[in-house]
Structure formats: structure tokens, C-alpha cells
Amino acid sequence: EDQVTQSPEALRLQEGESSSLNCSYTVSGLRGLFWYRQDPGKGPEFLFTLYSAGEEKEKERLKATLTKKESFLHITAPKPEDSATYLCAVQAWYFNKFYFGSGTKLNVKP
């Protein structure tokens, strides 16, 4: 069964304390893996797309990596404004379906 699992469910960091979020997936044929950021009361905001194992993308303090079974979102020296829920999604080849994980709620304390 195709699915996406994110861990941890919640993560509390001190400002400047680097860490990583995990997204593990099982899908029959990966077309793309996506990371989104969701702030309370808002829709998910696109961050990255990764297509193949070994690929990496960076944006400010965020870096996403991809292996054949999981993706990591590394947060370097986070700031309070990085606090949000980070969602991972995979797109399968067949039927153009997207599967979302339940997210990691990140709280960065000043």
C-alpha cells in the first residue's frame, strides 16, 4: 500500500539548534517528492521538489535530500520564523496521485 510517514510528529528546537525532519515513503513508482510548509490557518506553501535518489535542494536555512526510501529536510540554525508544520508528499506515476504525510510541527524558541 502506498503511504508516507513523517517523523517526528512534533519537534521543539532552540533558535540556532540544527536538526532534521524525516519523510519515509512506499510508492509504486515515484514521480516526485515534495516538501511544503503550512502555517496555522493557511494552505500549504511549496518548498522543494526532488525527483531521484541523491538529489539535493537548498533554500535559505532548509536543505532537502532524497534516497530511494526516504527524504530528509535539514534545518540549519533555525529561527523562530521557521516555526510551522512541514508536510511531505509523494506523487506516484500512475493516475497522477499525490500522497501526503501528516506533517512535523516545528516550534523554534528564541
Place this chain on the structure above:
Amino acid sequence: DTAVSQTPKYLVTQMGNDKSIKCEQNLGHDTMYWYKQDSKKFLKIMFSYNNKELIINETVPNRFSPKSPDKAHLNLHINSLELGDSAVYFCASSPALGLAGYEQYFGPGTRLTVT
């Protein structure tokens, strides 16, 4: 200008009523989606349209009916609302169907509360 917009933002209604949610995107995208986000924050795809044609129709009760008058609009009509329909509904769009995966752009959501 808002890329993907939804109306209304909040919708409170009683069981048994019929309601609609409207979505519009000004990104020129070919594909649009409806998602339901439950209390546990899971986003689950309901429908997807490509150039006004239905391409994904998940196991959703027949009470939910999407309509796409043109490729910039995708509306969701819900008949005979039930308590379990309470959730946040998101509209999204993406550039195209194709060999590559394309990211989706989401609207602000419509919080539906059924009492």
C-alpha cells in the same frame, strides 16, 4: 494578486443542508484539485481535473460533486451535509500532467463546520 483563491473561508451549516465552495486560480495551470484536511492534519486528495476533465475521483461519497466550468475554476458542491464532513477543504492547482512531477499551489482553505 492571489494565485489560488477560495470562497468562502469559513462555512458553518446544519446537517442535511447543501453547500458549495468555489475555487479560482490565475496561474494559467491546467490541473486543479480538491483536498480534505482532517483534524489530524492529513491532506487527502478527493478529485483532480485536467483541462476541465475529471482524472482522479477518490473514494468520496456521491454527495460530493466537483464541477469545472473552465480550467481556471473548480467548484465543490456538497449535498446532504453530515457531521463527518466537518474539515478544512483545500483547492490546489499545478502546471500540467506530464512525465515530470509538478508541484501544487494551494488556496487558503475553507473551514467547513457542520452542526
